[in-house]
Amino acid sequence: MGVEGIGASVVRKEDRRFITGKGRYVDDIKLQGMTYAQFVRSPHAHAKVKSIDTAAAMKMPGVVGVLTGKEIVDDKVGNLICGWAITSKDGSPMKMGAWPAMAPETVRFVGQAVAVVIAETKNQARDAAEAVVVNYEELPAAADIRAAIKPGAPQLHPEAPGNVIYDWTIGEEAATDAAFKSAANVVSLDITNNRLVPNAMEPRAAIAEYNEAEEHFTLYTTSQNPHVARLVLSAFYNIAPEHKLRVVAPDVGGGFGSKIFIYPEEMVALWASKKVRRPVKWTGDRSEAFLTDAHGRDHLTKAEMAFDKDNKVTALRVKTYANLGAYMSLFSSSVPTYLYATLLSGQYNIPNIFAEVISVYTNTVPVDAYRGAGRPEASFVVERLMETAARQLKVDPGELRRKNFITQFPHQTPVIMAYDVGDFGASLDAAMKAIDYAGFPARKAKAKSEGKLRGIGLSCYIEACGIAPSKAVGSLGAGVGLWESAEVRVNPVGTIEILTGSHSHGQGHETTFAQLVADRLGIPISQVQIVHGDTDKVQFGMGTYGSRSAAVGMSAIFKAMEKVEAKAKKIAAHQLEASEGDIVIENGEFKVTGTDKSIALPMVALAAYTAHNLPDGMEPGLKEGAFYDPTNFTFPAGAYICELEVDSGTGKTSFVNFVAADDFGRLINPMIVEGQVHGGLAQGIGQALLEGAVYDSSGQLVTASFMDYTMPRADDLPSFKLNHTTTLCPGNPLGVKGCGEAGAIGASAAVINAITDAIGNNKLEMPATPDRVWHAIHG
Amino acid sequence: MYETIYHRPSSVDEAAALFAKGSEAKYLSGGHTLIPVMKQRLASPSDVIDLGKIKELIGIDVSVDAVTIKAATTHYDVAMNGPAQKAIPALAHLASLIGDPAVRHRGTIGGSIANNDPAADYPSAVLALGATVKTNKRSISADDFFKGLFTTALADGEIITQVSFPIPAKAGYSKFPHPASRFALTGVFVVKTKSGDVRVAATGASQSGVMRVPAIEAALKANWSAGALDSVKISADGLMSDLHGSSDYRANLIKVMAQRAVTAAG
Structure with missing residues (x-):
């Protein structure tokens, strides 16, 4: 395995950057001409939005635009979706209530956005947001499960009578009931599983930039899965086609699941960046995190x-x-x-x-x-x-x-x-x-x-x-496949870049993924760079959640590595005038087994890229990709x-x-x-x-x-x-x-x-x- | 935060003059309440006058009879001051329990008692020890100083300059921290004075802020021991009740913390 291979407690490569304050988080990014967004949020848990008066806010210093829920709906930005279809026991589909990115008519939780102010500075945006006058008509609220299922409870969505989204079952009811009838002892419990706030150290943030000439958007966002974000923003929210939307998730300070989802704020930032023709930044504060991160x-x-x-x-x-x-x-x-x-x-x-x-x-x-x-x-x-x-x-x-x-x-x-x-x-x-x-x-x-x-x-x-397994989750209602992809690029000088669809937001992928490569080739992890979190660089990926990045993400790298090694062995055998089957990889060298003949990885890589002397019919280059779908x-x-x-x-x-x-x-x-x-x-x-x-x-x-x-x-x-x-x-x-x-x-x-x-x-x-x-x- | 004018006066008189000039001025002495509230835009003082760098407001003086702490002395300095630790160990101990290291290096005794947060630690010591609060205008006895939640006897613009604590025969402080904020969910300071009087104050418990606890004082006066409080009943009436502590729980904590404070006092 070597000192930096699989099983070694190697110090994390990324920590030098993090503990010296050199991490690059979304809020660290500043673009030319950038403006700042401040959301106007509902103070009520349930209310009709009777009117929104933006006139005073528009006149405030530095204000570039004030946009409301009605406008985002009028511009046909899609409602937020749930991507996993669940069927009730009576065969009916789950009841999905409409969720516009900003509420045009009804707010249903404290903190839901009804409007956004875009201004030259963050403080100007905050000042102007306070000047937006929203006239609410309060409605009775159902703040917990018991209140929501009571007869006569306030109704949240017309699509969901009794506030029930689905009534779903699994397993055999009759057989289970029969087993209870014949049981010697029965134990029962009433259990409350308490509600939690994720509280990632870095609050959510987004910067959206629209390039008018190219009709192209770039979104920097705190995401665990930038490709999924691009897919959803493109396919369901009508922001832009995928080839006109780049999503970058740079260093992300913790997710715990809460940064899997596409939130209204990044949709609004993208949409607003085109409306005001300026880059728009939104960085949530801790209060917004408590109120608007998915619990x-x-x-x-x-x-x-x-x-x-x-x-x-x-x-x-x-x-x-x-x-x-x-x-x-x-x-x-x-x-x-x-x-x-x-x-x-x-x-x-x-x-x-x-x-x-x-x-x-x-x-x-x-x-x-x-x-x-x-x-x-x-x-x-x-x-x-x-x-x-x-x-x-x-x-x-x-x-x-x-x-x-x-x-x-x-x-x-x-x-x-x-x-x-x-x-x-x-x-x-x-x-x-x-x-x-x-x-x-x-x-x-x-x-x-x-x-x-x-x-x-x-x-x-x-x-x-x-x-x-994509097929399995597909049969259960998932709207996406859950494989992972990887690309291994051996550069002409023998250093290696691994492009992965997994995303590290605290997990240490830059170290562990490099250890896999180090293990297979017998090279130090310093020669391996992990590239992730950018849809322009990585072809596609499903991101990191559900403890999947080692089992699925690394397995994709493993598969791509096998392809690279196979090609490299062919080149090495050709260079060494040996049989491909006799080539073994040790300590960064391709050796002819049982002899002292060998060629170092950089020389194999260089041969692949100079292409002066490759086996007949072989394409130049040393780069392979793989998709891995678990069983x-x-x-x-x-x-x-x-x-x-x-x-x-x-x-x-x-x-x-x-x-x-x-x-x-x-x-x-x-x-x-x-x-x-x-x-x-x-x-x-x-x-x-x-x-x-x-x-x-x-x-x-x-x-x-x-x-x-x-x-x-x-x-x-x-x-x-x-x-x-x-x-x-x-x-x-x-x-x-x-x-x-x-x-x-x-x-x-x-x-x-x-x-x-x-x-x-x-x-x-x-x-x-x-x-x-x-x-x-x-x- | 709204725009404000920050001042750093070098004397108490200069601070008071700046306060009088401002339309809605606020003193800053630590800022652990004022700054968060300003950041949330719930307060918008025209002027913020920082008392933290006024030399005449910093320092600790220990005499035979009293520990005198100047108003802008930090909690850290009180906790670590050798003569103060020796004279009234419970007071230094209390200071060491406030907030966290960052808070203790910035927060001050004057800021704490002027704010009179109902869950702050210092008011219990001031009240139980029968301290005297000196301002730029007068002296106020502890019994007259605290007037309920976030309210004190201080007049508008009045500046606390020092707090003088008589050295007791015995004193102890026991605090049950609020799990989230680490303020006192309930803290009890018990004192036996050199003249044999017993004074007990509880913070974090009452809806009206720091309070004396007569039932415990009576029991301890008769018998200075933790066991003497076993049969004392504390009423939950008038006590705070919230997510982290119901009023009956706080009533229990008053007694339990008092017992532990007596044990600590020896």
């Missing part, structure tokens, strides 16, 4: 698990209401359905599963994928049920899980997924060893003697990521165990220990993997203990700043102890699984299981704030 989670669930007399799970029945907010964001429909209910089998052999998911509109910002996207919600349901069952059945929670683990692979669950490989017992063993599970009762007794409440909680998660999801799995103490006087939770044993298949860069797990765990623990987006009954976001929304900080978190067990993924050439979301998927159940164990009360909602925990202890 995550927000489920209400009733879940039941049936057991036979031997404590084997016989059935699982789940009914979930999912809040999708006021409009259907780009992939929102898939999150509580195919990314959630398909994981309800967990790590367990469950013969019967039936789930019903009802997604509803509310007067809140749209909800879409957020780190884990559906899978944290599923894992939380299954792992809370397992822990509750162990307590109810009076068996050890580890033993109950072991008894029900899937041990034969491949395994077809009753909810679509076919798990390819895994060893769930090995992960649980590793986690139990790391935390000294056997010694816990003694530690708990000691803590009790000191007046402390100590608890332990397990969470054995599985997830499906590395999305996804299955990958299924990372693992066991998390949390040990903590609760202060009964204040309800405050303090971690004693948190151990993780993850199976991610082959690790490319263990240090980066650990970083990903740390971040995921922080978000999972954040959901369990700290974070919660709360709207009041009128639809105002109460947690609209860091003064009220608790972001996890270093001192809120334990020092994580990470372990790895390994089963290689058979579905891709590298044997890798995704690692980006696991922590966020598995952590929250471990924490809540541990707190409820400590306090002896299983009724506890997330976030388990000290106030809630104290009430759970003292009533």
